[in-house]
Amino acid sequence: MSAHRVRRPTEDAAVARTARRPEYRLPAVFADMTTANRLNDREGLRLLACRAARAVNPGVGA
Template identity: 80%
Template structure:
């Protein structure tokens, strides 16, 4: 008896999403950082700083 693999409809989409690198608009990230700073949102500011670094750095191996 062979076990057949059950395909899930979102499986291919999830795998495709992990391969693609998200594109961030750097001016929008900076605007959001300004808003987070004015609101005193340290966690949001830290997350947006990481997003800005990702937007400006190359992928590993490129």
């Protein structure tokens, strides 16, 4: 029995997508932070603060 690699296009696409860093738009992040604040979502605020830092400085968290 030979070992052939099964081609999985969706797997290849997922790996390619994760290799790219997402771009965060600062106005959208601030809008989400406002929503999280109104909902008293402290963890959401923390995560969005990290996204805001990445939007300003792409080297953060690399």
